[in-house]
């Protein structure tokens with residue numbers, strides 16, 4: 206998934222961005238209020254906003270209020286050192302979906318991110334399945350039939366994107382948007398390399414290339 210992180214503290218920002226990238230997410234990191242607002246206005250397909258409240262330029266609560274005033278329902282996880290009950294209520298009233306008080310444990314942050322993404326996609330059942338393929342985004346595990354699969358974080362994220370829209374054809378640009386954030390160079394054939402590796406693990410016909418359009422799930426019923 207492509208996530209937006211708005212956090213001015215360099216150490217916290219880097220730790221959070223690294224942890225999220227380790228889960229296979231593409232992370233855009235804005236380090237002050239105005240650049241956070243610009244990133245939101247630019248219309249990238251973000252799945253989640255991780256928002257600090259005390260930000261230079263524009264306060265996080267204001268940014269959140271503006272977002273909701275536009276009718277944008279993007280899930281928002283507020284991360285802040287403001288931990289009075291009044292602050293939490295203000296954050297939730299302004300439209301935050303969840304609230305984490307600093308200092309927090311990175312594993313807890315990742316668990317909450319997974320829960321928010323799951324809730325946002327409207328799936329009560331966290332498992333994704335297609336044919337003989339099953340994916341558990343919470344545990345980051347995948348099976349083909351009874352066989353557990355060893356997938357890299359990017360391969361997992363790419364497969365998850367395809368499984369979430371099993372009837373859609375996703376373009377290379379759409380897949381890159383899901384896999385990479387700003388400042389992450391995307392090699393000209395990176396998506397192709399991941400697809401090649403996934404076919405090696407899942408079978409040559411598991412992912413179909415629709416010429417000139419993109420990629421979609423293929424035959425995952427019959428063993429290769």
Ligand code: CA
Pocket residue numbers: 212213214257258259260
């Ligand atoms: Ca701050």
